[in-house]
Amino acid sequence: MNMTQDVCVLCGKNEDLSSYEVPPAGHAAGEVVLCRPCLDQIERKAELTPDYWRFLPDAMWSEVPAVQVLAWRMLTRLKNESWAAEALDVLYLDEETEAWAKAVGEEDDFVAGLVHRDSNGAILQTGDTVVLTKTLDVKGSQISARMGTVVKNIRVVEDNAEQIEGKVEGQQIVILTKYVRKQNV
Incomplete structure (x- = not known):
């Protein structure tokens, strides 16, 4: 170069x-x-x-x-x-x-311009760590993801700016971005 x-x-x-x-x-x-x-x-x-x-x-x-x-x-x-x-x-x-x-x-990629933001407006990216800001019942499971739960190494859902994926209690779940806060590491 x-x-x-x-x-x-x-x-x-x-x-x-x-x-x-x-x-x-x-x-x-x-x-x-x-x-x-x-x-x-x-x-x-x-x-x-x-x-x-x-x-x-x-x-x-x-x-x-x-x-x-x-x-x-x-x-x-x-x-x-x-x-x-x-x-x-x-x-x-x-x-x-x-x-x-x-x-x-x-x-x-019509949605390439989508930006995933947490409940405070911070930009989320694959690999980030987030904290749940609300207790969430996981559909199709007996798991209840408690407020304050740390979810490491999230993955953004490419076609939906309101969703991320992460593991809670060993189970991969979809989480709405409005219920998470990015954790500054």
């Missing part, structure tokens, strides 16, 4: 930059430089903010395949925005670049 790159390849910002390998790994020239706001939204560590991405119709014309892939993926995630849908309609990718862009399944 050209580490002399001193701006984000998508938005052009020149601060808080880091290297990012466009998944799946192994593509030649698949590493790019991104700013923190772009990276956090691409990796779903921050809430997807459609207006932030209004630079994509310009960035998508880059000659760098990795940039084209990122632009296509983000436009696909934002396709409910009229400006993003219009840009996606005119974006042309060669066969190999299009296959790379679709390799992680973004094209059907």
Whole structure:
């Protein structure tokens, strides 16, 4: 990778930059430089903010395949925005670049912009630890998950921002995000 790159390849910002390998790994020239706001939204560590991405119709014309892939993926995630849908309609990718862009399944991921939040509004991610804020009866089981129970290594439910999964008393259960608080470790 050209580490002399001193701006984000998508938005052009020149601060808080880091290297990012466009998944799946192994593509030649698949590493790019991104700013923190772009990276956090691409990796779903921050809430997807459609207006932030209004630079994509310009960035998508880059000659760098990795940039084209990122632009296509983000436009696909934002396709409910009229400006993003219009840009996606005119974006042309060669066969190999299009296959790379679709390799992680973004094209059907209408809910990619979903952000899981706890009862206090903190963003939840797979692997987090949470605490139950209410005693919950587990359907189809005799288990009652008591308020204050710590649930480690949760998994977010990809198609529903109101649900996570975790083990309580050795049983995998679905928990509503409004009944948990993220535990700061």
